[in-house]
Amino acid sequence: MDKGKKIWRKNLIKSLTLGVFLFLLSFTFEPYNQGQLALVLMLFIGVLSLTVLTGASGQISLGQGALMAVGGYASASLITNLGASIWVGFLVAVSATAIFGLILGTAAARVSGPYLAGTTLVIALALPSVANRFESVLGGDVGLIVDFGTPPAWISNLIEVGYEQWQLWVALPVALTALFFTSNLMASRAGRSWQAVRDDEIGAAVSGIPVARTKVIVFVVSSAIAGLGGALYGLRGLVGPSVYPVSLSLTLLTAAILGGVGSIAGAFIGTLIVVFLPDLIDWAISGLAISEQFSNYLPSLLTGVLLLATIIINPAGVMGAGHRRKH
């Protein structure tokens, strides 16, 4: 048995273990936390797409939310216009975003560092304009209403499933697929050649790795993952410009940074932090007499502080992967 297969198997076992664990855990949760956990899984996929991009190319995108939007719109327009099932929606979302990523990657392959960050930010900002231009298909600024629907009869006959629980049950296999795929990818030959390009472009070129093509492929893969997350995220109720604003991209980035860029486990931890931060704040200030004005701005204030603290104290984030993987 070669190494590749071993890793493959190991990752499968790990993903399944996590899946079974979260599945069982969800039964002990109240609907609120089931919904929160479902949200963690959805955003986790978005953060994973950033992990792939950053871990494999060292690039930062501030427009990952816009890529999620592409996936969301692809699946939602299919579901609302053609009555497709959400599972077909996921497949279409991945394909559509991969194609979009190919175009974007071809254009962005020459762009790097802060340039890419700024350019992707402009993409995220231009999204509402696109939605308005193609209003008949994309629903303009009010968007397209979609949701997770209800569980099929064979499940609901067996057991009563709440709406939040059903969200979680749909999100779980999708997120695990993304997790399994990503962890294999990062450990695969291809993944290693990407990291070689990241660490030393000239060296990689000398050892025969096609640098430009590799960069484009990283974009395609990262986009496809983001699209999957975006389709899932849209099913929470709506696909529209205000569901995928610039701040969503920044949330994903924050999660990735807090956990540790390039680290898969870090991506999960970072996502947990950003999703549960408002609850933690509510809990922390519940007994205190602070003005509404202050508490309203507390989440964004704390996000900024956490972000700064992370990169100043340990730029590699909670999981510290960046440092160790240095060659």
Next chain:
Amino acid sequence: MNTFISTLITGTANGAIFALAALGLVIVWRGAGVVNFAQMGQAMFTTYIASNLINSGESYWLAFIVALISGSLLGMIIDLLIMRPLAHKKSSSSTKTLAATIPVIASLGILAILQALAGIFWAGEERGFPTPVNSFYFKNGAGTLPFSAFNLFVIGVVLIVLLLLTYFFTQTGVGLGMRAAALNPEVARLSGIKVSRMRTLSWAISGAAGSLAGLLITPSTNLSPNTLDLILIIAFTAAVVGGLDSPLGAVIGGLILGIGIALVTTYGSPENVFLAILFLLFAVQLIKPNGILGGKQVRRG
């Protein structure tokens, strides 16, 4: 008056302000190797300070000067507290590309904090902001000319700032030192230039330039914690179009953006403005990655 000419003038007046904001980005990029996404957040903050002074009865000019000074102080504080420690960490960071993006992330964190603080201090209320000179368009008999004294003031101020900066960077010892520190820190250090001090100075000058842009743009819109987000995007595009390391390029980029947006709004559709900005950004990066006036050297990051 011809529609085309009045569109051009409106665009130029806005473009001059975009140019200032872009100039601020370029100065920090050249001087400290950072694209500062917090710049217009800093400008928003100092414009609020000026607005408070004016609302409490102080003169415009006092508020103007206080805003510029607090802008440069804010820039210095950001460098000393955040960017300098980060620059020291950079060397230990895993990859070069990642190292170049870490300050970008820091600047986003700063932006979030500044916007939250402005919301907490000033209730996130919407305000206007005054002009030092009449902003009513000149009358020409029964009709109006398509510009105001304030438009002329803006263009004049931008020209003066540009001349001062050119003089500063080419004729003064400190300015030359800053350029040397930016171009080759090691050599500069060996020849006795305090490189980190030069960086802090870039942050200060850029902070003042951003503040000035904030003071000049808010009269034609409104002031709220998020108002200037769009200006940052435009300034960034302008800087990239002109060449991130070229001050003159930033000015040209700003004018291109200002006039371009006015033309698209008048002759196309305002809905296409953001798509046009995106298109311009891609086109420049594909055709002339270093911008119109950008240097030939390989880009940092």
Next chain:
Amino acid sequence: MKIRGSQTKRWVIGIVAGAVASTLAIAPSQAIPVRSEVGVSATEIVLGMQLPQTGAASPGYKKVDDAMRAYFDYVNSKGGVNGRKIKLVVKDDVYKAGLTISTASTLINKDKVFAMVGSVGTQTHISIIKDINRRGIPDLFVNSGYSGFYIDPKKYPTSFAALGTYVVESKIEADFLKKNYAAELAAGKVGILYQTDDFGRNVVAGFKQQGVIFPAANTQKFVAGSQGLGLTAQVQALQKAGVTLVVIGAVASATAITIGTAAKLGFAPKWLVTSVGSDATTFKTILASQGQSAAAAAFLLTGVISASHAPSPGEDTDEFVVAFKKINTEFNTGAADDKVWDNNVLQGMNIGYLTTAALMGAGKDLTRKGLIAFMEGKGATLSSAALSPLSYSSKTHEAYNSFWIGAYDANSVLKPIGGTRVLNTTDSADGPITVSTYKRPAIAADALPKVG
């Protein structure tokens, strides 16, 4: 494969840490309420609301919740509704639908609200309306004029409006133009500036329904939220087109920027501002802090035409305005800026008043079903500060279908044109416009609604 080894370890640590963190984050399960209905106890009714309290869309609207809470506090000081105190839980969604979904989940699952009330915003509310309705949670007095929420009660049986729809209002405004500015319309001298979202488009649709179609040269738009770039080019184009009357379908800040810019350009058409953008406080705050004197700002507002279903907040003799103003002064605990009396505070007070009335009407055995049944059956009999009757029925959940047209006087008070207030009524579809004879019932001495 050493590298992989350490990665795996961290991977496992990560998952364990994550699981622990998520377990820790679980809120302790709340005690099951004594009564069978969620959010209702013998002593309390919990209501939820989502609105932008921070961010670009928050100015103005962030005052609505404070005013509502002030009215509820007043009701509570008088013993509450059927002995129950009203508690309002408010969540900030920054006007981002992704966040609205999360905050709604918090309100529904964690705060266990009995009903949603007064939620602000079309783009945000649309993301949760289906879920709220599926759960049968009453969704009362939604602050959005988007007709899609209300005209098909089979689709959204629990959602009820707090405003007139954009279409109704613009149909009535178009009718006003046809009657009073026929020459200008015929000569193509009427223009429009609107924001390209559901609101702006509904305004255009309402005018079109009445046969008022704006020539392309007289039509200017801007992307909602982009007024930060200024609106000079748009206003200049209207000036060039030679229009003498401009309809503005934009939020209050953009309206203020438009009229302020026009003044600078020496462009002084007649303005017709839809009620969304017609907020004298915002207008004067923005223009006055632009360095114009308060007098100059008031001057620019003078003569501006607008429509309303309610009295103008500046009408000091209106009994509802007097009563609500008093309650606002005594009970509003919001930040200093959020207490300043204006349209938004009046609207919040009015929703507080209507909510109290609806809760009274639903009776002592308060249930979600009972509340919705009351709203559909008898909601139209409720009165409020509004000069228009409510339209709730099993056929529609629209609120106010009557508007009067006025112009701002020198004191920034919207006054009926011609001196007498004429209420016009229509629907969000193709119905005709008729004159309403509705007389608003008087407010009780204790400023509490009287139901049944």
